[in-house]
Amino acid sequence: MLVSLNWLKQYVDIDGISPEELAEKITKSGIEVDGMERFASPSTNVVVGYVESCEKHPDADKLNVCQVNTGEETLQIICGAPNVKQGQKVAVAKPGAVLPGNFKIKKVKLRGIESNGMICSLQELGIDEKYVPKESADGIYVFHADAEIGADVTPLLNLDDYILELDLTPNRSDALSMLGMAYEVAAILDVPVKLPEPSYEETVEKATDLISVKVEAKEENPYYAAFVIKNVTIGPSPLWMRNYLMASGIRPINNVVDITNYVLLEYGQPLHAFDLDKFSSDEVVVRKAKENETLVTLDGQERKLNTEHLVITDGKDPVALAGVMGGQSTEVSEETTNVLLEAAYFEGQIVRRASKEFDLRSESSTRFEKGVDPNRVRLAGERACQLLSEYANGSVLAGNAEFDQLDKTEKTVTIETSRINNRLGTEISEEEIIDILRKLQFNYEKTDGEIIVHAPTRRQDIRIFEDMVEEVARIYGYDHLPYTLPTGEGNAGGLTKEQELKRYVKRFLEGAGLSETVTYSLTSEARSEQLISPDVKNVAVSKVKLAMPMSEDHGVLRLSLLPEMLDSASYNIARKQTNIAMYEIGSVFISNEEKVTKQPKENLRLSGVLTGEWVTHPWQQEKKKVDFFVVKGILDELFERLNVNVTYTATKIENMHPGRTAELSINNKVIGFAGQLHPLLEKEYDLNETYVFDIDYDYLVDIHENEPSFSDIPRYPGITRDIALVVEHTIQSGDIQRVIQNAGGDILQSIRVFDVYQGEHLEETKKSMAFSLFYQDPEHTLTDKEVEESYERILEAVKNEFNAELRS
Amino acid sequence: MREKLEELQVEALQKVDDASDAKELQDVRVAYLGKKGPITEVLRGMGKLSKEERPVIGELANKVREKIAQAIEQKKTVFEAQEIEKKLAEETIDVTLPGRPAPSGGPHLLTSIVEEIEDIFIGMGFEVREGPEVETDYYNFEALNLPKGHPARDMQDSFYITEELLLRTHTSPVQARTMNAIGGNKPVKMICPGKVYRRDTDDATHSHQFTQIEGLYVDKNVRMSDLKGVLDRFAKKVFGEDREIRLRPSYFPFTEPSVEMDISCKVCHGEGCNVCKQTGWIEILGGGMVHPRVLEMAGYDPKVYSGFAFGMGPERIAMLKYGVNDIRHFYTNDVRFLNQYHKA
Structure with a gap:
């Protein structure tokens, strides 16, 4: 809604207040003035002139030489407008006038003939072309014949008007009219409203x-x-x-x-x-x-x-x-x-x-x-x-x-001074409230302790007590409300265990070198198919799609965070930021219905994308590219901290490298996957060797045990024994470790792989793996015999299970 | 004998003194204290001495031997110290060379700002609640006094999935859900951060996905001045103690009275400048007193309970606080942007 202040003045007296001040007051009382502009620009030295004669310029086809009577003097003006004619009353910018755009009017010679001013179009006076009437759009503006010669055109053409641009909220439909704005301004300034009184024969x-x-x-x-x-x-x-x-x-x-x-x-x-x-x-x-x-x-x-x-x-x-x-x-x-x-x-x-x-x-x-x-x-x-x-x-x-059959009655709302004050936290007196009603021009009746307000029908938004609380507050002034803090019993506030854990996990990952990203939940149809973890794929019956997407890129709710994260990685790499290590915790949307009718399950996933160099320290010749084990190392430390036991099993997943992908599970429940992208997908996203992971974060939180209990620091020394085994190269270290652990007994505290070798001195299909075994008993110092027995059991077990031999 | 021993001592000490490295010193030791050295020789020749002289000369010989040994020991320490110094000098490194980089991850700016805001409200006794991003029409609109066909639904053009399901346009449904869960007889004091979605074309100031934090406090006798006090604390904590707030009347279907909150411009402190478009104030958030219909629908008796609610966009807060000039930065994940906010 655009409000002309000159028009508004017809109904309400605003002469004593600057447009800026008025705009500020209106805004602070509840109708936001989004902008204030001049309608045109007031010009001095522009007056109504009478074109006494108009003849063709001898040396220019399109120009006319006009004698224009401006009251005090008759000016010779050259005019190029096609519609200029003898007998017109026109707007004349005299020498010395300054038109919009700082265009100064001076005496000039045009093709040898003197011109002492300019006959103006509305546009030249600063009026926006889109509002100019069609008949005046292509030439000078012509006044009605009764315009007074010599009169200042600024008031005649409203050039000095200010326009307020209102950003109206949907409840204030009353302000969609000049009269409504007159009532509003009258209430703010405490001045009367002059209404038009239609009368006609x-x-x-x-x-x-x-x-x-x-x-x-x-x-x-x-x-x-x-x-x-x-x-x-x-x-x-x-x-x-x-x-x-x-x-x-x-x-x-x-x-x-x-x-x-x-x-x-x-x-x-x-x-x-x-x-x-x-x-x-x-x-x-x-x-x-x-x-x-x-x-x-x-x-x-x-x-x-x-x-x-x-x-x-x-x-x-x-x-x-x-x-x-x-x-x-x-x-x-x-x-x-x-x-x-x-x-x-x-x-x-x-x-x-x-x-x-x-x-x-x-x-x-x-x-x-x-x-x-x-x-x-x-x-x-x-x-x-x-x-x-x-x-x-x-x-x-x-x-x-x-x-x-229109209901034209005024709605009534009952208010009490005390209730209003209780709601606002103020101490407004009844007299003040009644004075506010007077300013708003609301009728009311006073009864015992209550005021019955008759909301005028122009104010369709006043229906209930709270509406009146707002009316009182806004005219009283929100600025005058005190600052208090809640006095209620309240509660302690704080984060839940889960919320605290999420912060912990984030800080851990960040400390491990990952940067958090936030990507869009809405993705494209094509991307929504990519890199869905097996545990999600198993339960997602259909994809959750928007009924009317704004673009193909954002039409489907994601089932994996990874495609949009890969897009971010790709964006960075295109800008020469080639070392990427990012993670995100966010929801995927799983519907178990063929046709979505219910809210999908929102499953928080923890996902990551790593590519480029993991360690770069050139002058010491240290340089290490991200590989599977970088990812696994971070995840294992996280799992360790969350006290969950995760198993990695080699697997094949679409769009993933068939030999470098693991499915992650806890007690046989699949919780996600990790591995290298398939080179074809890497190519699709313009990425080099890239590793990703995607884990069911909700499940991790569910099974993680909250309070770590104290375990005594061991008092008795431990013993380390190394064992190097030669096995078929297809045997996986995880399997060997499981067998060693089972055979080793309780005193075997940990197993660490310290060497993997394949090549010279070994048969072609064999590899050697060396493990460091750490023995300890919390109750006593171990004897050589105890360790020796365990060691022998291990040897026998790996021999039986994998046909493993001690490497000599 | 005695003279001989004293001569030996002087001579040996002189040689110790003259020794210029560990090897020469060792030679002195061998020469004087060794099995074939002169002192040993003296001791061997003791048999020729009288009974009275023997212990005297023996003692003297031992003293001389000890003195020489001591002097050698002292000199040796000096040589060792010199040796170490020399070795350390050789080990000197260029301390101005770059260090081996430590892992350099960090939180997203949105997380930082959301956590900062969470902590401020936690400090004022608020809990943090979360809810689903795919909402029912009921919780997203109807429970918030926005029945179907309400013109104010236009203020939040939505992504519908079915007629009854949509991506939430604000986190207010979490408030309605929480009130329902608590059941109308206990106070609610919560904030709910989360992702929200609206049909906006992505540009410098609009994003079809953005973040919101809304707050709700329902109790007996909650006053609008409490809202003003709480928001003032919040604004001063986030933006600085020298900032002022200003409330303006506004309209939201779920609050009445409703407010829009401005914060004094950090550049001009209310005088008016280019940053605040000459107004001296910058719009930060909206809020108000919970509409009685909303309380009623959530099972709270509006005659007994009142409450305030507010909502803000962390992106906007971050943009104002850090001068970020384009909302798309939050979702592009340019590492050159992300890294700027990993600092303390």
Whole structure:
């Protein structure tokens, strides 16, 4: 909503306050002023001049030499506008004038002839081209013949106006009108409101003699009034009205259209003018549209209607889509003489549906959607009749044809001073509250301890006690509310164990060298298929997709964090940031339904992407690329800290390297995977050798035991024995370790692989693996014999199990 | 004999003194204290002495031997110290060479700011609650006084999955769920951080996915001044004790009265400058007193309970606090961006 301050001044006295100050006050009272701009720019030395003569420039085809009387003097001015003519009254910028863009007017010679000023177009005076009336768009502006010669054009053309741009919240539909804003400003400044009082002469002939109104859809259209204005003369509307329309962002068209727009802005009540002679009956019928009925709207589009739409008809065919747009067949044109003027109340919902469906948001539909003032509907019609009779020479027929079932009563809200103060934390007196009601121009009755407020119908947002709390608070001033802290019993506050654990896990991973990322939950169809962990794949029956995605890239909820993370990795690598180690904890969305109807399960995953160099320390010749064991080392330390026992099993997963991927499980439950991307996928994302992991974070948290208990520090020394075994190269170290652990007995505390060798001195299919075994008993110092026995058991077990031999 | 021994002592001590390295010193030791050395020789010749003289000369010989040994020992320590010094000098490194980099991970800026805000509210007795990102229409809208067809639904254009399921447009549904769970008879004091989604085209100031932190306090006698006090504490903790807040009336369907909170501009402190578009204030968050319909639907009697709620965007907070100029930075994960916020 754009508010012209010069227009606002017609209703409320704002002379004593600067536009900036007023904007600030309006904002602080609840209607956000988003911006304040000058409508044009006030110019000095620009006056109305009379073109006494206008002759062709002898040396230039397109220029005219004009003698222009500006009151004090007659200036010779060269003008290039095609529409300049003798006898016009025009805007003359005299030498010394400064036009927008710091354009200084000086005496000049044009092709040898002196020019002492400039005849201006509206654009040259700073008015935005999109609001300039069509007839003035391509040349100079021509005043009405009664303009006074020598008069300053700044007030005449409203060049000194300020425009407030309001960012209205949906509840304040009252502020979608100049009168509503007048009430608001009046309450803020504590000044009276001057309302227009529509009065006009009516003919003897009655509107009902020519037209009747029948409303079938009474719920959607509880009020409809048809006024009839005969013998209108279509022409331009008065300058002041055009000024205000332009300042409000509406391009003037002709007097009839301008008047309906003017009243819409003034009262907040949309009106519609039909050409009565094109109306094929004497009956207005408002009803729901029929299935497949059509209407060609003013913009020339044929609209296919259905029973959800409300239409105005001539008893047979639709002539307007109620509250949204009129029809072409009954449009007011240059030839129109008799006008049927509609002032109606249409329910917000039905207007909203139609305007949304046809993408026809207009000044009119916006107001109906938010609710117009029931007590201003007829009044607005009368105001338009007044203006049509004054500025279009129309004869207004007596009365109107009306249907009226509209509730126009004021809602009451009961308030008590103490309750208001309790809610606000203030100590406002009853007198102050009553003074606030007076400023707002709300009627009220005082009873014992209570005030019954009658909310005016223009304020559809005042319904309950809390609404009045806000009214009192905003006029009292939010700035005056005290600062207090809650006094209630409250609670201790804090994080849950799970929330604390999440922070712990994050800090651990970060300490281990990973950077946290945050990627989008919505991904593309193609990516949503990639790198889904087996535990997710097993339970996800279908993908969760948006009904109407904004783009293909973000249409499906992810089942893995990895594709979007790979995209981030790729983005960095393209920018020469080649060493990447990132992790993310975020949800995947698992639906167990063929067709999603219920909320999907949201499973938090811990995922990571690592590529490039893990250790880089060139001058000491240290350089190590990320490999599987870098990833595994980080994860194992995490698992260790969470006190969970995770098993790695070689596996094959689509898009993963078939020989370098492990499935991770806890007690045979799969919890995720880790490994190298398949080179083909690496290529797809423009990545080099890249390792990833994806783990069911929720499950890790579930089974992790919270409080570590104390275990005694061992007092007796331990013994280390090494064992080097030669086995077939396909044997996996994890399997050997399991066998060693089982055979070794309780005193075998840990097993560490310290060498893996394949090559010279070994048969081709063999490899050697060396383990360091650590023995310890918490109860006593171990004897050589005990260790020897365990060692022998181990040897025997690996011999049996893997055909392993001691390496000599 | 005596003279001989004394001469030997002088001579030996002189040689110890003259020794210029460990080897020469060793030669002196061998020469004087060795089995074939002159002192041993003296001791061997003791047999020729009288009974009275024997112990006297023996004692003297031992003294001389000891003295020489001591002198050698002392000199040896000096040589060893010199030796070590020389070795250490050879071990000198260039301390200005770069160190071996330690692992350098860190939290995402959003996590840092969310945790910072969580901790501030935890300090004021709030709990942290979380909820699903795919919500029902009921919890996302209806339970928050936004029935179907409500014009304010336009303020939050949504990603629907079915008619009844959507990606949550705010974290307010967590408030409704928590109130329902607590059941209408106990206070609720919580904040709920999380991801939210709206139909916005991604640009410098819009993102189809972003983060929200909402807060809710429901109790008997919660006042709007409490909201002002709590938000003031919050703003001063995040942005600095010298910042002021300002509340302006606003509108949200789930609060009444509703507020918009501004914070004084850090550059001009309310005077007006380019950063704050000449207003002196920067919009930070919205909030208000919980609408009685919302309390009612969650099982709280609005005649007994009142409450306040507020919501903010951590991206915006971070952008203002650190001067981040494009919201897309939060989701691009450019390591040059991420690394900037790994510092203490």
